[in-house]
Amino acid sequence: MSRAGICGIIVAVTAAVSVWTLGVLKGSTAGVIGAIDRVIEAAESGDSGKTERALDELEDCWREHYLKLSFLVQSGALGDISYAAAKLRGLYENGADDFIAECEGIKAAVRLVLESQEPRAQSVF
Amino acid sequence: MLIVFLRAVVLYVLIIIAVRLMGKRQIGELQPSELVVTILMSNIATLPVEDISIPMIMGIVPIFTFVSLDVFMSQIAMKSRRLRRLFSGEPKVIIRDGKIDQRTMRDLRYTVDDLTESLRGCSVFELSDVQLAVVETTGKISVMKKQSLDTPTREDMNIKAENADPSVLVISDGEVSDAALESIGRDRAWLGKVTAAAGTVPGEVFIMTADKSGRYSIVRKETEK
Known part of the structure; x- marks a missing residue:
């Protein structure tokens, strides 16, 4: 196969994988945000059992999402989110006032990571 | 780590x-x-x-x-x-008939030292010996000496010469190259014959070169003592 042919395949595969990855990330980010929303909802309803289960679900969901993101995003940004997510259970158990604020903060950070991967004018230039 | x-x-x-x-x-x-x-x-x-x-x-x-x-x-x-x-620019003539094109030199930001160094690299030590010098897109200088100062060829001196292909590497460290054999119109049977005539086998040959006319040269592997 000619060099141009091989390069054409490389570019096509790279573009296709990039688009596919973005789709996977969007789905995964939506999953994490959904899990955080459920934690907030459960915490606001005052149901501690439901909140514990929602926190378990969020931890699993973030672990899975982290694995996918680690192939694409610098680990520094992900480390900050992991650190904040790890604090959630302790904050809830101690009845901390900023529990919901921390959840919202994680949500915003997860959304920012996805936005940094989206091909927008401000991220490309 | x-x-x-x-x-x-x-x-x-x-x-x-x-x-x-x-x-x-x-x-x-x-x-x-x-x-x-x-x-x-x-x-x-x-x-x-x-x-x-x-x-x-x-x-x-x-x-x-x-x-x-x-x-x-x-x-x-x-x-x-x-x-x-x-993308690549174009070659520029920098010396024509022994005369330096100073404008082109300025355009290319080529110093006199760069020029003389490149000329010396082409075995030219006198500017007047140069018929044409071209700065290639890679920055390298190609020099054509004045024909009156150039080495005469066999054709100039009417000496007949055969335009034959050079020898090819048939065996390298005991490994036979079938492509090389094919390029000189020979096969393994011929190879076996010539190596046997030299009192060896292909696996024991360090280097063997051969050309289309059948001329060959064999260097045997040295045995470790």
Whole structure:
């Protein structure tokens, strides 16, 4: 196969994988945000059992999402989110006032990571 | 540390593939666009090795994108002279009939030292000996000496010469090259015969060269004492 042919395949595969990855990330980010929303909802309803289960679900969901993101995003940004997510259970158990604020903060950070991967004018230039 | 080691191994393999993809021209003389890609590639490759927080894919994707773009550009440039000039520039005559074109030298930002050094590299020590000197797109100078000062050829002296192909390497360290044998119109049976005549076998030969006329030269492997 000619060099141009091989390069054409490389570019096509790279573009296709990039688009596919973005789709996977969007789905995964939506999953994490959904899990955080459920934690907030459960915490606001005052149901501690439901909140514990929602926190378990969020931890699993973030672990899975982290694995996918680690192939694409610098680990520094992900480390900050992991650190904040790890604090959630302790904050809830101690009845901390900023529990919901921390959840919202994680949500915003997860959304920012996805936005940094989206091909927008401000991220490309 | 293990991560850095593994990343270095993976990137080494990938860069070799990328350089091979760019073609052999890469190794010898770099065109401006190839020089840009090479500099960028070497810089990008080191980032994920030095900093393990950067995902490997951030090094791999730009390397292969640059190489692919370079291959596409050179493919397009092959079809259009105008684009070729745009990407690589064009050769410039710097000396014509022993006279230096000072304007071209200024345009190319070529110093007298650069010029004399390049001429000496072409075994020219007198400016007046030069009929034509051209600065190639790679920055190298090609020199044509005045014909009155050039070495006469066999044709000039009416000496008959055969234009035969040079000898090819048939056996290298005991390994027979069938492609080389085919290029001189011979086969393994002939090889077996000539090596037997030399009192050896192909596996015991260090170097064997041969040409189309059947002339050959054999160097046996030295036995370790």
